[in-house]
């Protein structure tokens with residue numbers, strides 16, 4: 001687990017590097033599927049004080065296996081995402097400001113151009129608010145359930161849509177490992193910023209033509225991908 005702790009620690013440090021977090025408003029985790037254990041940032045620990053040894057090891061039922069700190073308060077959401085999306089290897093949560101602005105507005109981010117289509121197939125969904133009962137019962141766990149249920153309901157493949165907005169909350173992204181999940185968090189923030197500016201400049205703007213979205217998405221993904229995974 002020491003190597004995974006180091007990887008997840010390094011991935012966490014990329015959040016302030018890419019300006020995706022204010023204070024400690026975010027966290028990254030990464031999983032060892034063979035062991036069925038994942039490593040996550042401790043709750044409330046500042047990024048410039050973080051060390052690899054501070055990382056918390058959890059199992060897929062949400063039990064702490066190792067670590068002197070409490071795991072991130074978002075851990076139950078990470079647990080559900082790992083259980084419901086078995087192909088993912090890393091998860092990121094942030095309140096990055098452009099993506100969170102779309103989340104707070106309760107809006108999906110339409111695909112307005114090839115920057116978006118290169119990484120994400122179709123709109124980035126925004127899931128509804130949780131009900132009072134869902135919030136009181138288990139807010140973070142139910143956030144994960146809501147995300148996974150919404151992907152099923154919309155027929156979205158988490159491998160093709162590695163980002164989601166949670167209404168009035170923030171953004172979750174994922175990837176094959178913790179670093180790719182951070183990469184996708186940077187992409188989500190950039191496309192959120194461009195989409196907001198795009199609507200400001202032209203309130204009647206339409207999503208990019210489907211053929212263009214397909215060309216760009218499938219050029220980098222799938223059987224005929226021009227780029228290998230990880231080259232994106």
Ligand SMILES: O=C(CO)[C@@H](O)[C@@H](O)COP(=O)(O)O
Nearest residue numbers: 024025026027043044072073
């Ligand atoms: O979403 C929130 C708070 O709204 C949390 O993600 C954020 O503050 C980070 O919490 P942790 O320090 O990871 O427990």
